[in-house]
Amino acid sequence: MKGTLVNTAAVIVGSLIGMAAGKRLPERLKTILMQCLGLSTILIGLQMALSEKDVIPTIGCLLIGALTGELINIEAAMDRLGEWLKARARSDSSTFVEGFVTTSLLYVTGAMVIVGSIQDGTTGDATTLYIKSMLDGVASIAFASTLGIGVAFAALSVLFVQGALTLLASQLVFLQQPAVLGAITATGGLLIVAIGFNLLNMVKIRIGNLLPALIYAVLWALYIR
Numbered sequence: 001m002k003g004t005l006v007n008t009a010a011v012i013v014g015s016l017i018g019m020a021a022g023k024r025l026p027e028r029l030k031t032i033l034m035q036c037l038g039l040s041t042i043l044i045g046l047q048m049a050l051s052e053k054d055v056i057p058t059i060g061c062l063l064i065g066a067l068t069g070e071l072i073n074i075e076a077a078m079d080r081l082g083e084w085l086k087a088r089a090r091s092d093s094s095t096f097v098e099g100f101v102t103t104s105l106l107y108v109t110g111a112m113v114i115v116g117s118i119q120d121g122t123t124g125d126a127t128t129l130y131i132k133s134m135l136d137g138v139a140s141i142a143f144a145s146t147l148g149i150g151v152a153f154a155a156l157s158v159l160f161v162q163g164a165l166t167l168l169a170s171q172l173v174f175l176q177q178p179a180v181l182g183a184i185t186a187t188g189g190l191l192i193v194a195i196g197f198n199l200l201n202m203v204k205i206r207i208g209n210l211l212p213a214l215i216y217a218v219l220w221a222l223y224i225r
Contacts, residue, residue: 048189
């Protein structure tokens with residue numbers, strides 16, 4: 001769990017630094033910073049999404065995952081959780097829920113989460129999660145400077161999701177198979193591209209409702225590929 005604890009702390013510290021810096025930034029700088037974050041997020045997502053040569057299964061998993069997510073309405077549940085946290089924090093930030101949901105999805109979607117958590121849980125090697133901690137910490141500075149305190153609460157998502165993966169590591173070793181990791185990376189990349197579009201205010205994609213696509217990607221890699 002040490003890797004997850006460090007990652008959680010990195011998100012909190014980065015968020016606090018970002019919030020302090022954000023108070024000193026004029027609105028026009030916050031706007032262009034958010035645009036840069038959106039473009040950077042799209043680039044990262046595209047690199048991940050195109051890591052697999054065969055994109056048809058990725059698209060299929062995304063479509064089926066979207067249908068499943070819409071039926072369950074995961075996004076609405078995440079928004080309600082964000083509103084609940086906002087009320088408990090007694091925050092009046094208009095971007096609290098957006099900051100919490102956006103960065104939560106960003107920080108727990110990707111191969112580093114799975115690989116790092118399993119390594120930490122099975123061998124005690126938290127190197128991958130330490131690297132992820134530095135990346136998430138820097139990202140939190142940027143996001144919190146524009147989206148505010150909601151970003152800091154994404155640390156809870158990191159703690160619970162990565163913590164659960166670490167504790168269940170011995171049962172989840174199969175997720176480290178190259179085929180599975182490839183499928184997760186490609187599908188997760190598309191979700192990250194969607195986050196980038198949302199940050200640019202180009203369109204409002206209910207990314208939470210796309211999360212089941214990751215499960216279908218694993219099932220496809222294990223039983224169909």
